[in-house]
Amino acid sequence: MTVRIALATCAAHPDLHEDDFPLVDALRAAGLDPVAEVWTDPSVDWSSYDGVLLRSVWDYHKRYDEFTGWLDLLDKGGVQVFNDTDLIRWNADKRYLLDLRERGVAIVPSQVAAGACLREVVAGLTGQEIVIKPTVSALAHNTIRGVAGSPELDQAIDGLPDAVYLVQPFQPEIVTDGECSLIYLGGTYSHAVVQRPAAGDYRVQFEHGGSVEPVDPPAAVREAAEAALTAAPTRTTPIYARVDGILKAGRFLLMELELIEPYLFLPQHPSATNRLAAVVAERVTAGCRS
Incomplete structure (x- = not known):
């Protein structure tokens, strides 16, 4: 029996990021049939796969509601997802x-602030160098750094979209x-x-x-x-x-x-590619037997 696994990716990398190409070969060597699928593609029949492994889903933070709806769709279809969807939902928000x-x-010391509360939290840290980042974010998107109370940081805050943020002291x-x-x-x-x-x-x-x-x-x-x-x-x-x-x-x-689709630095540690493929193959085939 052929065990098929979808490697979920984003439209910007429809064939996966190049650093994941060796993983595709390793999964085949481990006995799986891996296929790159764009997670936002409505034509994909996710239930036709024995499992879905998130890899280059690097735009989920910009389409968060759509992303969580997609996870709901996979759950309703009884699709195995790695990592599991409850863990993904929890991990998608930095809270x-x-x-x-x-x-x-x-x-790292962290406070959560939304809307007008953001300026209140920042005001309480006047004079400190801080970092402000959305709780739903990746790749430092909409992340800013500056001295609390400074005109430069105030201006940067003005440019932030309405969202929930983490406020942290900058760590030198x-x-x-x-x-x-x-x-x-x-x-x-x-x-x-x-x-x-x-x-x-x-x-x-x-x-x-x-x-x-x-x-x-x-x-x-x-x-x-x-x-x-x-x-x-x-x-x-x-x-x-x-x-x-x-x-x-x-x-x-x-x-x-x-825990969602971390970059794993496989080019720096090529042997880890085969270890990951073995873990995936074991987990997917075990799910097929259950």
Whole structure:
């Protein structure tokens, strides 16, 4: 029996991002029939697949209502989705950080503010360098940085759309030491990298000129990352996860827990591609048997 899996992507990358091409080959070698499908394409029959793996769904934050409606559609069709749809919904809104804080996870200090409350929160931080980001966002979209109370930041806030935001103190360790990203496949640690922003910037993403290098994180960092992953409310172990954070005064602080369609830095760790394919194949075929 041929086991078919849809690799959900966005219209900007209808054939997947090029860094995922080796994964397609690895999935075939693992006995699956992988097909790239654009998640917004209404002609796709998702129920014809034995599973859906989210990969390059990099526009979900701009079409959030449509995205959650798509997840509802998959649920109604009884389609296996990886990671599971409840976990995806939870992880799509960065307010999950506050949930994790309540569960004992050390996070970068964060406040939530919406509408007029945003300026009230910022006013309470006058003189501090802060970062403001939408709770539903990706790739640093609509993220701004500045000194609270400064005319420059006030003007930047004026340009933000009406949404719910996270307000966080800027962490200089991002610039000096970089952001550590730990990758887990099937709940097992795989590899890690340090992401660094370009000179004069604070955003670590490739799209903003960031760079990346492999790293072997100390045991304490791995323990903290695994504690954050364990605290996520999930009924099944995530097929993939990326734990992003910084070391501050020797303590790992969580910045993001990426569970939807994280970039996994497979080009920096090619052997992880086959491990991911094996995890996917095992999970999909197990679902077909159940």
